Amino acid sequence: MNQEKRRWLKGFVFGFAPGLVVATAAKLDLFSHLKGPRNLEEIVKETGLSARPLRMILDALCALGLLKKERSFYFLSPDLDEFLGRGDIFSYEAYLSHGFNLVKGWLRLPEAISGGHPEPQGPDPEFFTHLTRGLLAVNWPEATELAGQLKSRGYQRLLDVGAGSCLWSAALLKELPSARAWAIDFPQVLDGSAQEIVRHLHLEDRFVFLPGNYWKISWGEGYDLIILGHICHSLGPEENVTLFKKARQSLARDGELVIIEFIPDEGRCSPLFPLIFALNMLLHTDSGDTYTASEYQDFLARAGLKISERLYLDQGHGSQVIVARPE
Ligand SMILES: C[S@@+](CC[C@H](N)C(=O)[O-])C[C@H]1O[C@@H](n2cnc3c(N)ncnc32)[C@H](O)[C@@H]1O
Known part of the structure; x- marks a missing residue:
């Protein structure tokens, strides 16, 4: 069995997830708390979010390459400083969180393809x-x-x-x-x-x-x-x-x-x-x-x-x- 093709096909099942992880971080304004190194406890305190889900999403953002983690301190990957956490009109957050406005429509794809036009x-x-x-x-x-x-x-x-x-x-x-x-x-x-x-x-x-x-x-x-x-x-x-x-x-x-x-x-x-x-x-x-x-x-x-x-x-x-x- 071709291993590369296997991996490629399997990857489609969770293909939607990275976009939603990033959209969630943008929607919850997490990036603005990560301009400098912070440990989980500090981010919990600053955001008012619970430690368990926060740790999970921060780790996923590390794996996706948006954050870095060193000795349990999280921070925005330095090459993304110019895009994220800027808090101004040129920040990418509004665009990234737009994924949520799209995803409801995309869940109706099977109906749309099989002939029923979405509302x-x-x-x-x-x-x-x-x-x-x-x-x-x-x-x-x-x-x-x-x-x-x-x-x-x-x-x-x-x-x-x-x-x-x-x-x-x-x-x-x-x-x-x-x-x-x-x-x-x-x-x-x-x-x-x-x-x-x-x-x-x-x-x-x-x-x-x-x-x-x-x-x-x-x-x-x-x-x-x-x-x-x-x-x-x-x-x-x-x-x-x-x-x-x-x-x-x-x-x-x-x-x-x-x-x-x-x-x-x-x-x-x-x-x-x-x-x-x-x-x-x-x-x-x-x-x-x-x-x-x-x-x-x-x-x-x-x-x-x-x-x-x-x-x-x-x-x-x-x-x-x-x-x-x-x-
Ligand atoms: C995809 S956005 C593009 C906006 C902009 N031209 C750009 O490239 O970023 C489409 C724009 O067309 C506007 N629009 C759509 N239908 C319209 C209509 N019937 N009359 C006036 N504006 C409309 C929307 O409000 C939106 O700002």
């Missing part, structure tokens, strides 16, 4: 407020990398649709001192997520928030850049065509539409993340999916746009960028 959820602003605060921290390096790649185009009027924390447009405004940005999202998301980053980066005077549902409110016109950051995967093909038509109408004649997305290879067998994410969309949206570059080309063509470029981000965990222009 329709519709966009939930509370879900998105939490998610986009987390996405800011994890995707900020990608956003600054993309802004560096795009800054020479000198955009002046930017529209960020489904802006979330506004990270993509905010990173660009930092590079384009005379540009302004408009951001559409639900009011709760703009208040609960975008406000903080925009203030943190001193961009209040250069952003106009357009609170509301992007299907319903007017987008305005004459933008030389429209950004769709991780929006298209939550929509079905026809909805994407409709969204691209709205974008086409709001773009200036020489404007560009930038789509940031998880894009599987044409054969749809790799990379893993866009394909797992397609299932995530099955579980959490009515008609979302991940789409190949050829599929985007088709949706865009039906909206009078064409792909002019594809950009690749070194920093990210799989986001790719499609740039499209009016035909």
Whole structure:
């Protein structure tokens, strides 16, 4: 019997557990107590948690490589200092604890695959407020990398649709001192997520928030850049065509539409993340999916746009960028 294959197959049964261990630590704010070495007794005192479960999760976090333990003192692995326990908007905790918001949906995977569509959820602003605060921290390096790649185009009027924390447009405004940005999202998301980053980066005077549902409110016109950051995967093909038509109408004649997305290879067998994410969309949206570059080309063509470029981000965990222009 092939031992390696045996181990690999067995590993799937507890495959869900590391994510939940880390999500629990983030949710309970354990990392902020582990910036310096602490023994179990001290952590019990600081957190008010019971010793037995605490010891178990701390040991598991050691085995997962997030903590170190020396002579019964636990501490955050030093190379994770810049990510965890920071207590600010760039801390990874919000994103890591988002696993709890996803897992309920994933338990319905068998029903979803065998034909019963999971109960329709519709966009939930509370879900998105939490998610986009987390996405800011994890995707900020990608956003600054993309802004560096795009800054020479000198955009002046930017529209960020489904802006979330506004990270993509905010990173660009930092590079384009005379540009302004408009951001559409639900009011709760703009208040609960975008406000903080925009203030943190001193961009209040250069952003106009357009609170509301992007299907319903007017987008305005004459933008030389429209950004769709991780929006298209939550929509079905026809909805994407409709969204691209709205974008086409709001773009200036020489404007560009930038789509940031998880894009599987044409054969749809790799990379893993866009394909797992397609299932995530099955579980959490009515008609979302991940789409190949050829599929985007088709949706865009039906909206009078064409792909002019594809950009690749070194920093990210799989986001790719499609740039499209009016035909
Ligand atoms: C996956 S998040 C992406 C956020 C951001 N663009 C990013 O890349 O981090 C999707 C965003 O679209 C927003 N959204 C979803 N449906 C919307 C709608 N119908 N109208 C306005 N915003 C919507 C959500 O509130 C959320 O902020």
